[in-house]
Amino acid sequence: MPDVDAEFTALPLRQLADAALSRAGELGAEHADLRVERVRSQNVGLRDGRVESSRDGEEVGLAVRLVHEGTWGFAAGMEMTVDEAVRLTEQAVDVARVSAAVNSDRVEFADEPVYADATYVSSYDIDPFGVPEPEKLALLTDFCERLMAADGVDHVNASLYAVKENKFYADLAGTTTTQQRVRIWPEFVAVAVDRAQGGFETMRTVNAPIGRGWEYLTGTGWDFEAELAELPELLAARTKAPSIEAGRYDLVVHPSNLWLTIHESIGHATELDRALGYEAAYAGTSFATFDKLNSLQYGSPVMHVTGDRIAEHGLSTIGYDDEGVAGQQWDLVRDGVLVGYQTDRNMARLMDLGRSNGCAFADSSGHVPVQRMANVSLQPAANGPSTEELIGGVEKGLYVVGDKSWSIDMQRYNFQFTAQRFYLIENGRLVGQVRDAAYQATTTDFWGAMEAVGGPQTYELQGSFQCGKAQPGQVAAVSHGCPSALFRGINILNTVTEGGR
Amino acid sequence: MNPEFLRGQEIVERALAISRADGCIVIVNDRTEANLRWANNSLTTNGAMRSRHVAVVSIMNDAVGSVGRSVSTVDDLALLVSASESAAREASPAEDVMPLVDPADPAGEWEAPPAETSIDVFSSVAPALGEAFGQARSAERLLFGFAEHIMTTTFLGTSTGLRLRYDQPTGRVELNGKTGDRSRSVWAGVGTRDFADVDIAGLVAQVSGKLDWGSRQVDLPAGRYETLLPPTAVADLMVYLYLVAEMREADEGRTVFSKRGGGTRIGEKLSSHPVNLRSDPHEPGLETGPFLATEVSGQGTSVFDNGMATGRIDWIRDGELRNLVTPRWWAAKSGVAPTAYVENLVLEDPTGGKSTEEMIAGTDRGLLLTTLWYIREVDPQTLLLTGLTRDGVFLIEGGEVTGAVNNYRFNESPVDLLGRMTEVGHSERTLPREWNDFFTRASMPTLRIPDFNMSSVSPAS
Numbered sequence: 001m002p003d004v005d006a007e008f009t010a011l012p013l014r015q016l017a018d019a020a021l022s023r024a025g026e027l028g029a030e031h032a033d034l035r036v037e038r039v040r041s042q043n044v045g046l047r048d049g050r051v052e053s054s055r056d057g058e059e060v061g062l063a064v065r066l067v068h069e070g071t072w073g074f075a076a077g078m079e080m081t082v083d084e085a086v087r088l089t090e091q092a093v094d095v096a097r098v099s100a101a102v103n104s105d106r107v108e109f110a111d112e113p114v115y116a117d118a119t120y121v122s123s124y125d126i127d128p129f130g131v132p133e134p135e136k137l138a139l140l141t142d143f144c145e146r147l148m149a150a151d152g153v154d155h156v157n158a159s160l161y162a163v164k165e166n167k168f169y170a171d172l173a174g175t176t177t178t179q180q181r182v183r184i185w186p187e188f189v190a191v192a193v194d195r196a197q198g199g200f201e202t203m204r205t206v207n208a209p210i211g212r213g214w215e216y217l218t219g220t221g222w223d224f225e226a227e228l229a230e231l232p233e234l235l236a237a238r239t240k241a242p243s244i245e246a247g248r249y250d251l252v253v254h255p256s257n258l259w260l261t262i263h264e265s266i267g268h269a270t271e272l273d274r275a276l277g278y279e280a281a282y283a284g285t286s287f288a289t290f291d292k293l294n295s296l297q298y299g300s301p302v303m304h305v306t307g308d309r310i311a312e313h314g315l316s317t318i319g320y321d322d323e324g325v326a327g328q329q330w331d332l333v334r335d336g337v338l339v340g341y342q343t344d345r346n347m348a349r350l351m352d353l354g355r356s357n358g359c360a361f362a363d364s365s366g367h368v369p370v371q372r373m374a375n376v377s378l379q380p381a382a383n384g385p386s387t388e389e390l391i392g393g394v395e396k397g398l399y400v401v402g403d404k405s406w407s408i409d410m411q412r413y414n415f416q417f418t419a420q421r422f423y424l425i426e427n428g429r430l431v432g433q434v435r436d437a438a439y440q441a442t443t444t445d446f447w448g449a450m451e452a453v454g455g456p457q458t459y460e461l462q463g464s465f466q467c468g469k470a471q472p473g474q475v476a477a478v479s480h481g482c483p484s485a486l487f488r489g490i491n492i493l494n495t496v497t498e499g500g501r
Numbered sequence: 502m503n504p505e506f507l508r509g510q511e512i513v514e515r516a517l518a519i520s521r522a523d524g525c526i527v528i529v530n531d532r533t534e535a536n537l538r539w540a541n542n543s544l545t546t547n548g549a550m551r552s553r554h555v556a557v558v559s560i561m562n563d564a565v566g567s568v569g570r571s572v573s574t575v576d577d578l579a580l581l582v583s584a585s586e587s588a589a590r591e592a593s594p595a596e597d598v599m600p601l602v603d604p605a606d607p608a609g610e611w612e613a614p615p616a617e618t619s620i621d622v623f624s625s626v627a628p629a630l631g632e633a634f635g636q637a638r639s640a641e642r643l644l645f646g647f648a649e650h651i652m653t654t655t656f657l658g659t660s661t662g663l664r665l666r667y668d669q670p671t672g673r674v675e676l677n678g679k680t681g682d683r684s685r686s687v688w689a690g691v692g693t694r695d696f697a698d699v700d701i702a703g704l705v706a707q708v709s710g711k712l713d714w715g716s717r718q719v720d721l722p723a724g725r726y727e728t729l730l731p732p733t734a735v736a737d738l739m740v741y742l743y744l745v746a747e748m749r750e751a752d753e754g755r756t757v758f759s760k761r762g763g764g765t766r767i768g769e770k771l772s773s774h775p776v777n778l779r780s781d782p783h784e785p786g787l788e789t790g791p792f793l794a795t796e797v798s799g800q801g802t803s804v805f806d807n808g809m810a811t812g813r814i815d816w817i818r819d820g821e822l823r824n825l826v827t828p829r830w831w832a833a834k835s836g837v838a839p840t841a842y843v844e845n846l847v848l849e850d851p852t853g854g855k856s857t858e859e860m861i862a863g864t865d866r867g868l869l870l871t872t873l874w875y876i877r878e879v880d881p882q883t884l885l886l887t888g889l890t891r892d893g894v895f896l897i898e899g900g901e902v903t904g905a906v907n908n909y910r911f912n913e914s915p916v917d918l919l920g921r922m923t924e925v926g927h928s929e930r931t932l933p934r935e936w937n938d939f940f941t942r943a944s945m946p947t948l949r950i951p952d953f954n955m956s957s958v959s960p961a962s
Binding site for chain 1: 506534535536537538539540541542543544545546547548549550551552553554565566567568569570571573584588591592593595596597620621623624627628630631634643645646647649675676677679683686688753754755759760761762763796797798799800874875876877878879880881882883885887888889891908910912913914917938939952954956957958959960961962
């Protein structure tokens with residue numbers, strides 16, 4: 001396991017914590033924590049094999065969050081000095097005082113053991129920030145040139161987004177954690193332009209953004225060589241594909257598409273802060289309200305969904321959350337019934353749920369921790385079918401691969417998704433791609449129509465770097481594992497008809 | 502404050518003095534912000550934040566190295582300049598190389614300290630909210646929302662001697678009201694520069710009025726309806742259109758603004774109404790930075806254009822597409838004038854003067870929307886977007902609102918809507934609902950669409 005970067009541990013972390021926490025104690029705070037974060041990022045964009053944009057970033061800062069007379073106070077700054085830590089503590093108390101005018105709910109925390117000096121480093125082999133730039137660019141350029149050289153490819157877009165995140169956390173109860181996570185998100189898109197007819201089509205790789213290092217680009221966890229080799233053919237087939245006839249179809253959905261449907265219709269819907277209304281004015285609420293816990297029939301009996309902060313290579317995986325709660329795994333939906341939520345310490349206490357399951361997270365020192373999504377994953381069936389076997393059971397349907405367009409309402413009922421590829425299934429066999437399809441459904445109808453989930457051999461960990469929530473806006477990375485799955489009788493739209501053409 | 506902490510202007514001068522690159526651009530963003538967030542008539546989160554981001558863009562042998570960091574001290578700065586130069590040395594030559602922009606008249610007083618905000622900006626807003634929460638509790642209604650104020654001072658300096666500075670205030674308030682059983686939900690929001698013009702009681706009155714409209718509930722099926730899109734909904738659709746209005750992508754045949762047979766749709770009539778869609782950094786009430794500052798190329802911008810003046814640009818004039826976003830290098834290649842994104846957007850019809858209320862009065866039967874939500878691209882060839890209606894769909898009958906209707910998923914293209922709209926109202930300052938976390942400065946009219954495509958019913962409230 002790699003060590004936490006020495007540059008981060010060389011910051012005066014413990015002096016800052018001592019200064020902030022002792023001042024918070026003097027000012028009468030019931031709870032106080034100090035967080036120091038360093039987020040390194042690299043973004044590279046290539047267009048037709050040439051670097052179009054490239055940027056390295058590093059944001060470092062510190063924040064004090066406290067509870068004073070039952071009200072939150074939060075202040076964030078950037079100077080790594082004892083004076084600044086004390087100033088921020090005093091400012092956070094001021095913020096609590098101004099805010100008391102609008103607060104009527106006293107903040108209290110669910111219990112959690114104290115972790116005196118804990119360290120966590122995520123699972124990766126090669127730190128992407130340690131790989132020489134020319135080596136990284138040579139590989140990305142080579143991948144782009146392979147696509148450019150293929151018949152029918154007019155343009156190629158490629159991007160690489162890598163992040164290394166360090167967090168130090170210390171609270172009044174005595175927990176102190178130091179953590180490091182690495183994640184990477186490469187993507188390649190081939191574009192075909194029909195100038196005469198004025199149309200264009202794209203085809204993107206369906207690899208996942210994932211909690212791994214540079215090794216992900218060179219054969220560990222994904223076979224880019226193989227996928228890039230078949231991408232031009234897949235694009236060409238799409239440009240020639242017939243337009244879909246709207247109507248009801250059975251769907252076999254591959255993990256590269258299903259993850260996003262899970263994210264939107266289960267991941268967000270089982271966030272307790274949404275169910276309680278904390279996001280009502282922005283990200284939205286949830287149809288899965290608290291009174292329905294242990295009774296709501298979310299989907300068919302084959303539906304088993306877990307939340308976790310511990311899956312290896314998971315984007316939401318971490319040792320301890322931003323309230324000092326250790327990573328766990330728990331059930332959200334079991335036998336098709338809603339049985340759990342994602343929580344933080346204040347909500348767990350408020351709703352009498354026992355221990356927090358560790359979902360408090362801030363995307364930087366500049367933002368306050370809020371409840372953010374765990375890795376929310378659909379479990380495969382032990383000894384379950386292969387994807388081919390699922391397809392074999394469909395008379396008239398579509399096989400859906402790779403996410404593309406997505407949208408869902410503010411209570412997580414009505415959604416519409418498109419895909420990189422829709423293949424028509426006739427009598428248990430794939431007969432080629434179709435164009436212009438979108439699937440539209442209501443969450444509980446869709447999951448209720450899930451007849452079968454694939455076996456562990458179909459399971460993939462997919463995910464996103466860019467889940468947005470909260471005001472001020474925060475982004476979080478999250479993974480979703482799932483098998484291929486079979487859904488009966490889903491409504492398919494023709495998007496050209498939808499556009500009135 | 503730590504005596505080693507450097508002022509933004511010092512950072513610019515010292516970085517340029519240390520730089521050994523052929524060309525160097527330094528951008529300092531000093532930012533303070535304060536916010537309050539509430540739900541169920543009570544506070545949920547809050548904060549007062551200070552941050553600094555310094556970007557150094559080094560140009561060496563036509564290659565670019567861009568590194569951005571939080572910088573406080575001289576040592577941090579030296580490391581940043583050196584990292585930027587290493588990145589440039591390891592990069593291949595850039596495609597968008599142009600001479601750096603020549604010095605211009607300063608946009609602001611260079612030497613003045615950065616503008617700042619603090620939690621005290623809410624000193625009158627917080628008690629007014631507290632009062633509104635009390636009233637809502639007695640009326641068995643719930644208030645949710647967010648108030649935020651941000652001050653960003655940008656210092657931009659280049660090795661060609663350019664020094665520009667701009668203070669950008671950005672503020673917003675969103676108020677969401679629900680009935681006690683949460684079955685009905687409505688919204689009101691405003692953008693502001695300083696909170697002096699924010700009328701909490703006025704926002705509360707808007708929210709209460711719309712909740713009252715909903716006392717009669719009408720279920721209607723999916724279908725095409727005559728629909729009034731209010732300014733905030735129009736803003737979200739037009740911002741989406743603006744973000745894809747790039748010249749290079751259009752030239753390459755890859756957007757809704759590409760022309761069949763090659764080239765772009767510039768010069769084509771998109772609307773039979775004499776509407777203008779424009780950006781202007783000096784638009785009254787919507788003022789924004791009058792020069793380009795970017796630490797990275799791509800998506801219609803180039804680091805070589807840093808400091809380029811961004812005046813008024815008509816994207817659409819008299820209903821005709823006139824300009825697309827074009828960095829200088831692409832403009833030079835394609836023989837057009839360079840343009841850059843400006844952080845405001847105005848849609849207006851100089852002949853359209855009706856208020857939303859007058860347009861309601863002129864409607865026999867139709868729908869009035871409040872906001873749109875979760876807007877995403879379905880088909881980039883036509884800019885077909887999908888999304889939801891949110892926080893109030895109202896039925897208009899005989900020139901009056903007669904009830905509240907269920908929500909819908911829509912599938913529509915803003916480019917098509919410009920072509921199909923039958924009436925354009927008076928343009929007014931509005932807060933885009935969906936995009937206000939990065940785009941708050943807009944002025945839009947209410948639009949009448951004769952056949953808006955409500956694709957399916959959403960049970961959400």
